[in-house]
Amino acid sequence: MTIDTPSLELAARDARGLAMDAVAKCKSGHLGLPLGAAEIGAALFGTALNYNPDEPRWLNRDRFILSAGHGSMFLYGWLHLSGYAVSLEDLKNFRQLHSITPGHPEFHETPGVEATTGPLGQGVSNAVGFAISSKMCEARFNTAAHRIFNHHVVALAGDGCLQEGVAQEASALAGHLGLDNLILIYDSNNVTLDAMAPVTQSEDTAARYAAYGWEVHQIDGHNLHEIAEAVQKAKDSTSGKPQFIIAKTIIGKGIAEVCGTNKAHGEAGVKFVTESRKALGLPDETFFVSPETRAYFEKRKAALKAEYAAWEKTYAAWRAGNADLAKEIDDALAGRTPDLLKAIPPFDPSVNIATRKAGSDVLQPVCAAMPLVVSGSADLHGSTLNYIKDGGDYTRQNHAGRNLHFGIREHAMCGIMNGIAYDGIFRPSGATFLVFSDYGRPSIRLAALSHLPAVYIFTHDSVGVGEDGPTHEPVETVAALRAIPGLDVIRPGDPEETAGAFAAAFMKTDGPTMLVLTRQNLPTQNDIPVATRREGVVHGGYIAKKETGKLEFILLASGSELQHALKAAETLGAGARVVSMPCFERFERQSAEYKESVLPKSCRKRVSIEAGISDPWFRYVGLDGKTVAIDRFGLSAPGNIVMEQLGITAAKVVEAAKSI
Numbered sequence: 001m002t003i004d005t006p007s008l009e010l011a012a013r014d015a016r017g018l019a020m021d022a023v024a025k026c027k028s029g030h031l032g033l034p035l036g037a038a039e040i041g042a043a044l045f046g047t048a049l050n051y052n053p054d055e056p057r058w059l060n061r062d063r064f065i066l067s068a069g070h071g072s073m074f075l076y077g078w079l080h081l082s083g084y085a086v087s088l089e090d091l092k093n094f095r096q097l098h099s100i101t102p103g104h105p106e107f108h109e110t111p112g113v114e115a116t117t118g119p120l121g122q123g124v125s126n127a128v129g130f131a132i133s134s135k136m137c138e139a140r141f142n143t144a145a146h147r148i149f150n151h152h153v154v155a156l157a158g159d160g161c162l163q164e165g166v167a168q169e170a171s172a173l174a175g176h177l178g179l180d181n182l183i184l185i186y187d188s189n190n191v192t193l194d195a196m197a198p199v200t201q202s203e204d205t206a207a208r209y210a211a212y213g214w215e216v217h218q219i220d221g222h223n224l225h226e227i228a229e230a231v232q233k234a235k236d237s238t239s240g241k242p243q244f245i246i247a248k249t250i251i252g253k254g255i256a257e258v259c260g261t262n263k264a265h266g267e268a269g270v271k272f273v274t275e276s277r278k279a280l281g282l283p284d285e286t287f288f289v290s291p292e293t294r295a296y297f298e299k300r301k302a303a304l305k306a307e308y309a310a311w312e313k314t315y316a317a318w319r320a321g322n323a324d325l326a327k328e329i330d331d332a333l334a335g336r337t338p339d340l341l342k343a344i345p346p347f348d349p350s351v352n353i354a355t356r357k358a359g360s361d362v363l364q365p366v367c368a369a370m371p372l373v374v375s376g377s378a379d380l381h382g383s384t385l386n387y388i389k390d391g392g393d394y395t396r397q398n399h400a401g402r403n404l405h406f407g408i409r410e411h412a413m414c415g416i417m418n419g420i421a422y423d424g425i426f427r428p429s430g431a432t433f434l435v436f437s438d439y440g441r442p443s444i445r446l447a448a449l450s451h452l453p454a455v456y457i458f459t460h461d462s463v464g465v466g467e468d469g470p471t472h473e474p475v476e477t478v479a480a481l482r483a484i485p486g487l488d489v490i491r492p493g494d495p496e497e498t499a500g501a502f503a504a505a506f507m508k509t510d511g512p513t514m515l516v517l518t519r520q521n522l523p524t525q526n527d528i529p530v531a532t533r534r535e536g537v538v539h540g541g542y543i544a545k546k547e548t549g550k551l552e553f554i555l556l557a558s559g560s561e562l563q564h565a566l567k568a569a570e571t572l573g574a575g576a577r578v579v580s581m582p583c584f585e586r587f588e589r590q591s592a593e594y595k596e597s598v599l600p601k602s603c604r605k606r607v608s609i610e611a612g613i614s615d616p617w618f619r620y621v622g623l624d625g626k627t628v629a630i631d632r633f634g635l636s637a638p639g640n641i642v643m644e645q646l647g648i649t650a651a652k653v654v655e656a657a658k659s660i
Helices: 005-026 032-036 038-048 069-081 088-092 122-141 159-163 165-177 205-212 224-236 268-280 291-321 323-334 355-369 410-423 434-449 477-482 495-507 530-538 559-572 584-588 592-598 615-621 639-645 650-659
Strands: 063-066 153-157 182-188 215-220 243-248 373-377 403-405 427-433 455-459 488-490 513-516 542-545 553-557 576-580 606-609 626-628
Touching: 005 032, 005 038, 005 069, 005 088, 005 224, 005 268, 005 291, 032 038, 032 069, 038 069, 038 153, 038 224, 038 291, 063 069, 063 122, 069 088, 122 153, 122 159, 122 165, 122 182, 122 323, 122 410, 122 434, 159 165, 165 205, 165 410, 182 224, 205 215, 205 243, 215 224, 224 243, 291 323, 355 373, 355 455, 355 495, 373 410, 410 427, 410 434, 427 434, 434 455, 434 477, 434 513, 477 488, 477 513, 477 615, 488 495, 488 584, 495 513, 495 530, 530 542, 542 559, 542 592, 553 559, 553 615, 553 650, 559 576, 559 606, 559 650, 584 592, 606 615, 606 650, 615 626, 626 650
Parallel strands: 063 153, 153 182, 182 243, 215 243, 373 403, 373 427, 427 455, 455 513, 488 513, 553 576, 553 606, 606 626
Antiparallel strands: 542 576
């Protein structure tokens, strides 16, 4: 293939200069990748990627994910050069307060940033999610007459990313699924932060990825022609495999004193920047971009916009002939959801079932009302019960399937869900046992940080699991998840509360929700109206049983322990109020008036009950109140016996209330 090598070499030089100047100015950051991968950036943004800087969320753009997010100046520099709304002033404000060039790329902050990256390996799993989403878009929206989705997903990762387990979980699944729209470029510079890479690794990475089912290419990462040719070959491949490009590079290239060593990773090269800039042929003026580079990317932008205009004509014709599908995309991009409370039929009041089973029943009308919801499980569909009936399985042969089989890969599942959510068309949900949320917690945290509308349907929520014993009985897990800012943790207490929980979760578009469901059957609370239970969950907390005399006690409960609070109230008499608190986070978002109406400050005799640690409840019971909780690990025995042995009973609530 033919590329304008002199222009791209000059652009790579200018990008190196921008990175040096930005890191030197703020005296913080990572120079190694922006300098070492400058030719990769020039080849990608200068010839290989298909994008429109004026429409950074164009549906059919190639997605570029910088998994090695510490090298953020690489991305910011190339976004600036290629014409995105990232100015020189923004580069000068690198890592400064309220700038759009933060220390690591953050979703929603910067035009052209596809994902929040920084924790190593996450971007690889995100890229797999993007690739799955792209395949699902092709299957659902492309027609014989109009092909509106045919883009690629390109990720750049380093040794640190590939050492992380989440990247390997996701890479194995990508190979198994044959995601041939995925290109992973490995910036192979033989360096990690503390030392040269051979200190901690000796595996044959090429052989590993070939064994995963990827097509592997090896190139000189400083040879512009080889890079561009490898990416084009990867795009054109008919192997049916994801593409792995090993680009051998020199970290910190351009600063002779540190390049090729682990010292080049951070800002150790800053003290050599002045002489290094001169050696590169850059003028004394900092944040310099040559007129030739400006002219090259103006021409490149014009060509890209012409391709975009041609796609727009195809898209307009597709919309004219596919109004229903077009509405699905419009609703997804706008965050519009139906009223799911109305879409979910009421439960048979005579049936006492586990909330995981209630969740399975609720999921079906939710998915009928929201056709872009997809559901996956980490090899536990038979236990988590979150399979979409008649949704089909997503496989190598069937990209229209709505059920994803992640295998025993909880971390990758959550990272891949993030990639699907970042892409913004499909609504991802995924399931495992609650105790294994610790495997996926880093990705769950990033979903909250990035305001992604992911839904986690995690079951087997407490010591009620029983016979499986302490390893499978979460006690501290719900509290730990409640500690993540922006994550709604909902623990419903019966089928109708479960209906409210699913409605709340899938109608939320500005952040993730964790649905925490039981294995064991629970009594249906028919004394509480259906609407009260459902809407109460949406509000996070509500009065499940109002006192009939002067208010003396407030009993608070979540999930499976609601039954015990209600039973205790019967013993305590007319002055006892029961408050169901399925979601602290939603309750805290209510008005002060609503919260006071549910938990009046005048009543200080409060008791909480939950089959988990006591810490989160002190917010609501106060200094005078009591908690009935489990501040230890569980036991191996039938679930009802474990609950009894650990004091999760109505009798303990009564005892605690009377002791205040």
